[in-house]
Amino acid sequence: MSDMLALTMGDPAGIGPEITVGAWRALHRQGPGFVVIGDPDILTRAGGPVRVVPDIAAARTAFADAIPVLPLSLAAPVTPGHPDSANADAITGSIARAVRMAQAGExxxxxxxxxxKVVLRRAGFPHPGHTEYLGELCAAPGREVMMLACPYLRVVPVTVHVALRRAIAELDMPGIIRATRTTHAALRRDFGIAAPRIAVAGLNPHAGEGGTMGTEERDIIIPAIEALRAEGMDITGPWPPDTMFTPTARARYDVAMCMYHDQGLIPLKTLDMAQGVNVTLGLPVIRTSPDHGTAFDIAGHGTADPSSLVAAMRMAAEMAVNRNRS
Incomplete structure (x- = not known):
């Protein structure tokens, strides 16, 4: 198994190039090592020492002295902060090649x-985001699960990139069970937690307060918890969402299963956005990413913080070590 990671280009008009340079400066002496699949000129303009390489072996040799790049051509010139949907094929092609390399063990x-997502949709990209596209690339559509993690908290939203009204309508017992099973298995396999402690959030204020503030807990969430507990999981809930993210509460679980996107991502990003990492569970390959977006408003200014990308690199490397042990 390779010890190198594949880093995708992302949107070249965003902060990807400069945080890539920042991540290399933070990691080039001790690793983990990575190879970029993208346009080398964009990284050069972002201030990085760049070396075009033909393969992973050459990338490993180059990494201490330069950012190794497997080159990929762009269809349109890049101006920081001004994305162009003409480059959508290159952006998605970078992701697809990285996945193929991981599948091959490179x-x-x-x-x-x-x-x-907006830029890609203008070019006809059919997926809500990275997570769903990765599921298709890995021939595992519908099995992918998004987890956000930082040193203080891990959260998994059961419903993800949909409008809040639709998220509530789509919430069901099978969805909670599927996401929780995937999370439980991943915590054991990729994070080395032998007996994961799982906390399940309620949907409504005060977790429904016995049905007086909503019945989803009674009708959907509690039956899912009971079914999972019957499988032997250490699982508690439904927790009142307004109190489950305090320091005392967080000490009692390893992951919080949340019912919709912002229920989990707001507390995590408030606690530590700089070290936050997006992890896709349920795939045959390891995938992490920063927990922030393209930040077109500051792209090219040299002020972007690479901390989340560095954390994503380190987490991916740790997951690979744990997965190889399992």
Whole structure:
């Protein structure tokens, strides 16, 4: 198994190029090592020492002295902060090649730079985001699960990139069970937690307060918890969402299963956005990414913080070590 990671280009008009350079400066002496699949000129303009390489072996040799790049051509010139949908094929092609490399064992995992869903949709990209596209690339559509993690908290939203009204309508017992099973298995396999402690959030204020503030807990969430507990999981809930993210509460679980996107991502990003990492569970390959977006408003200014990308690199490498042990 390779010890290198594949880093995708992301949207070249966003902060991806400069955080890639920042991540290389933070990691080039001690690793983990990575190879970029993208346009080398964009990284050069972002201030990085760049070396075009033909393969992973050459990338490994180059990494201490330069950012190794497997070159990929862009269809349109890039101006920081001004994305162009003409480059959509290159953006998605970078992701697809990284996944193929991971599937072939050429790299230990995939780390993705931020993309813009709006930019890609204008070019006909059919997926809501990275997570769903990765599921298709890995021939595992519907099995992918998004987890956000930082040193203080892990969260998994059961419903993800849909409008809140639709998320509530789509919430069901099979969905909670599927996401929780995938999360439980991943915590054991990729994070080395032998007996994961899982907390399940309620949907409504005060977790429904016995049905007086909503019945989803009674009708959907509690039956799912009971079914999972019967499988032997250490699972608690439904927790009142307004109190389950305090320091005392967080000490009692390893992951919080949340009912919709912002229920989990707001507390995590408030606690530590700089070290936050997006992890896709349920895939045959390892994938992490920063927990932020393209930040077109500051792209090219040299002010973007690479901390989340560095954390994503380190987490992917740790996951690979744990997966190889299992």
């Amino acid at each position: 790299v230990a995992g995939v780390v993705t730079n931020p993309i813009s």
